[in-house]
Amino acid sequence: xxxxxxxxxxxxxxxxxxxxxxxxxxxxxxxxxxxxxxxxxxxxxxxxxxxxxxxxxxxxxxxxxxxxxxxxxxxxxxxxxxxxxxxxxxxxxxxxxxxxxxxxxxxxxxxxxxxxxxxxxxxxxxxxxxxxxxxxxxxxxxxxxxxxxxxxxxxxxxxxxxxxxxxxxxxxxxxxxxxxxxxxxxxxxxxxxxxxxxxxxxxxxxxxxxxxxxxxxxxxxxxxxxxxxxxxxxxxxxxxxxxxxxxxxxxxxxxxxxxxxxxxxxxxxxxxxxxxxxxxxxxxxxxxxxxxxxxxxxxxxxxxxxxxxxxxxxxxxxxxxxxxxxxxxxxxxxxxxxxxxxxxxxxxxxxxxxxxxxxxxxxxxxxxxxxxxxxxxxxxxxxxxxxxxxxxxxxxxxxxxxxxxxxxxxxxxxxxxxxxxxxxxxxxxxxxxxxxxxxxxxxxxxxxxxxxxxxxxxxxxxxxxxxxxxxxxxxxxxxxxxxxxxxxxxxxxxxxxxxxxxxxxxxxxxxxxxxxxxxxxxxxxxxxxxxxxxxxxxxxxxxxxxxxxxxxxxxxxxxxxxxxxxxxxxxxxxxxxxxxxxxxxxxxxxxxxxxxxxxxxxxxxxxxxxxxxxxxxxxxxxxxxxxxxxxxxxxxxxxxxxxxxxxxxxxxxxxxxxxxxxxxxxxxxxxxxxxxxxxxxxxxxxxxx
Numbered sequence: 197x198x199x200x201x202x203x204x205x206x207x208x209x210x211x212x213x214x215x216x217x218x219x220x221x222x223x224x225x226x227x228x229x230x231x232x233x234x235x236x237x238x239x240x241x242x243x244x245x246x247x248x249x250x251x252x253x254x255x256x257x258x259x260x261x262x263x264x265x266x267x268x269x270x271x272x273x274x275x276x277x278x279x280x281x282x283x284x285x286x287x288x289x290x291x292x293x294x295x296x297x298x299x300x301x302x303x304x305x306x307x308x309x310x311x312x313x314x315x316x317x318x319x320x321x322x323x324x325x326x327x328x329x330x331x332x333x334x335x336x337x338x339x340x341x342x343x344x345x346x347x348x349x350x351x352x353x354x355x356x357x358x359x360x361x362x363x364x365x366x367x368x369x370x371x372x373x374x375x376x377x378x379x380x381x382x383x384x385x386x387x388x389x390x391x392x393x394x395x396x397x398x399x400x401x402x403x404x405x406x407x408x409x410x411x412x413x414x415x416x417x418x419x420x421x422x423x424x425x426x427x428x429x430x431x432x433x434x435x436x437x438x439x440x441x442x443x444x445x446x447x448x449x450x451x452x453x454x455x456x457x458x459x460x461x462x463x464x465x466x467x468x469x470x471x472x473x474x475x476x477x478x479x480x481x482x483x484x485x486x487x488x489x490x491x492x493x494x495x496x497x498x499x500x501x502x503x504x505x506x507x508x509x510x511x512x513x514x515x516x517x518x519x520x521x522x523x524x525x526x527x528x529x530x531x532x533x534x535x536x537x538x539x540x541x542x543x544x545x546x547x548x549x550x551x552x553x554x555x556x557x558x559x560x561x562x563x564x565x566x567x568x569x570x571x572x573x574x575x576x577x578x579x580x581x582x583x584x585x586x587x588x589x590x591x592x593x594x595x596x597x598x599x600x601x602x603x604x605x606x607x608x609x610x611x612x613x614x615x616x617x618x619x620x621x622x623x624x625x626x627x628x629x630x631x632x633x634x635x636x637x638x639x640x641x642x643x644x645x646x647x648x649x650x651x652x653x654x655x656x657x658x659x660x661x662x663x664x665x666x667x668x669x670x671x672x673x674x675x676x677x678x679x680x681x682x683x684x685x686x687x688x689x690x691x692x693x694x695x696x697x698x699x700x701x702x703x704x705x706x707x708x709x710x711x712x713x714x715x716x717x718x719x720x721x722x723x724x725x726x727x728x729x730x731x732x733x734x735x736x737x738x739x740x741x742x743x744x745x746x747x748x749x750x751x752x753x754x755x756x757x758x759x760x761x762x763x764x765x766x767x768x769x770x771x772x773x774x775x776x777x778x779x780x781x782x783x784x785x786x787x788x789x790x791x792x793x794x795x796x797x798x799x800x801x802x803x804x805x806x807x808x809x810x811x812x813x814x815x816x817x818x819x820x821x822x823x824x825x826x827x828x829x830x831x832x833x834x835x836x837x838x839x840x841x842x843x844x845x846x847x848x849x850x851x852x853x854x855x856x857x858x859x860x861x862x863x864x865x866x867x868x869x870x871x872x873x874x875x876x877x878x879x880x881x882x883x884x885x
Contacts, residue, residue: 202601206594213594214526217586226582231390234578237513258433258511259442261503266475268447268495269462273480275453286322289314292450292478293329293341295463299471300337306473307339309411311502312372313379313479313495315346316364323364330371342411343367345376345404347397356400373414377407379498381432381485391487393501395428408501411475415506433504433511438492440481443499447481475502513578522580529584530591533562537595546611548602549668555596562588609705610671615641616744617650617673619693621683624713625653628679631730632711635737641745663692670696675707675744680717702831709743711736721838724830 220226269292276284289312300307310333316323333339345368348354360376368376378397383390396403403424413419448462448469458464481493504511536558540547547554563585570579616636620628633651640646649655650669656662666689670676676697684690700706710727712718718727728736 203598206598210530210590210594213590214530214587217583217590221580221583221586226586229582230580233581234390237574237578258500258503261507262443262496262499263446265473265503265506266446266477266499267469267471268443268481268499269476269478270447270449270480271478272449272451272453272456282319283322285314286326288450289478290322290325290329292462293326293333295450295466296339296471296476297329297333297337299466299469300333300339302337304337304472307337308471308474308476309415310339310341311407311411311475311477311498312341312343313477313483313498315344316367317346318362318364320364323367327367327371330367334371334373340373340411340414341371342374342377342407343372344379344407347378347380347404348399354400356402359399374405374407374410376404377410378404379407379494379501381487381497381501383487391432391434391497392429393432395422395426395430396424406501408498408505411502412505430501430504430509431512432497432500434487434492434497434500438490438496440493443496475499477502513574513576522583525579526584526587529562529566530587532565533558533588533591534595536561537592541599545609546613546672548599548609548611549671551596551599554599555592558595559588559592562592610673610700612674613648613672614650614669615647615674617670617676617693617697618679619676619690619697620679621681621687621690623683624679624681627713631737632677632679632740636740636744639741639744647744662689666693667696670700670706673706674747675709676701677709677711677740679711679713681713682717684717685719707743707747709740711740721834724834 217226221230271285271288271292273281273285293310296308296310316326330341333341346363348359363376380397381391381393393406393408395409396405398404405422405424409422413421447460448465449456449460450462452463462469477495477499479493479495479498481495483494484491485494485497487497537554540554540557541551544554566579566581566584566588570581573579618628618633618636620632633649636647636649638646650666650673652666655669656665670693676693678684678690678694678697697706697708701708708725710718710722710725712727712729712731714731715729728739730736733739
């Protein structure tokens, strides 16, 4: 029976460990494990839209999408004088916008989108040409122009108004589409190579929308607009380390410098470049973003986020965030490990005395199953393995600890590894080796195999825990043979071995055959059990061997009886079928021969023989049952005797107490009488006077 009170304690312990594990996981100690797994599998491989056109590499799909939709333009600034750097840069930006304007014809069905991955500060130098160029593109050619807005440094608590005063607010408010937009990229939970971008960033209390998201929202007018009150985090699909070859074909330089090759000079190639339905990102690859240990060009990062949004963030698998799903996932896997543990514990009896091995096996099976489920769900989501793994570990450890109690109490079935367990005091080791262990070691069972004996000198290795070893071995033994001597009950290990064996013998999980060196050493509680007295029985070894091999002989007999019955039936049927019937010469001889060869009579004889054998079997079974009942009765008598002894002991104590009380009462009465007599005498004397 399961002790539900004990089980509830283990459930509480599991819940406490689970809460601590959850705190560790969320707190960051094990969070990198989840994020490492996510980093390996977060990019979606099922991109049916592109798999026919490109290779199966998911990163090639993303890079090809970038090359198909985006044109990168860099304005080289190496030769700009420092004192006129801003003026030169802004004049080049204005010239580039004018050039794009010249490339876009009126009423173009799908005009390009221009993204300036450049921030503009409040310095008014060179802003007017940019304003004019933007006005022309937006007004006449319906070209949308977006620009990045500079955010404060991390941990900078500057108010929005103070920060915005340092930016070119006029440009953002009246000229650029979307006003102030950010291109910020964040390292995702400090995992190397994993980055994200948010739907908006906050400066003080003002929300600055993400540039890639706003561009795509305007590109698809029916798309739901960004909720600037609910921040959404998008993982960024990037292949790291970054390979510059990926965007070389689509990167142009806007310059009049003759050192730039014609294949990369935007001015010289403008007639061959089709801007229809293109996203033109203006920015330098030297402006790099740090993601983990990698440095990536800012324009390429913006392009990756833009392509991700254009495809509805399908390049990235989401990580499941539903708390109820996570908790149920964790509990189900813990339950799975417990079920595996109990299944192995119940059916693999050889491992019952090694619960830690079962715990390891069940935990490993749980981890494999978790990996399988994760692989199956990988097309839809990336699971978080850290907390389920810890949950399975605690379930395995607590299951192991829970079953340890069964080993101490000895109530488990055991694995029948040993035929015999010899328990003895080391003071008698010489006698035991010579007269018991030696003959048993040379003895063979009816099936021809030698006995597997647990003998501590041979069975316990150096460094093994002595107590746990002999407890496991008793549970895994068929018969317990204690050698009771003068010293036996003075040894703690012998007492422990005997107690455990008696419990198993009472539960009918083990046979016991007591060998006493002398009758006087046998305790009273075992005097009613058949035992071998070495001092009185010279041929005690033959009796021991008979007891040890009793079960094996019965099994062999049962098997041989069945075989004989089957062979006899086969032989009789063969005899009946194959018996030749001869025609007799006269009628008298014919009658005799018919009587002799009558198949019905032969079958009756066989039936009678079989029925008599069955009766014998039934009688043997009845005798066995009687013996079992007698053993039970003897055990009950022992228990009654013990109870009576206890009761007698208690009765004696109570009698003594009663006697003492009576004596005390008598003494008190005598004292009272004497005191009364004294009082009377005093009164008489007074009266006389």
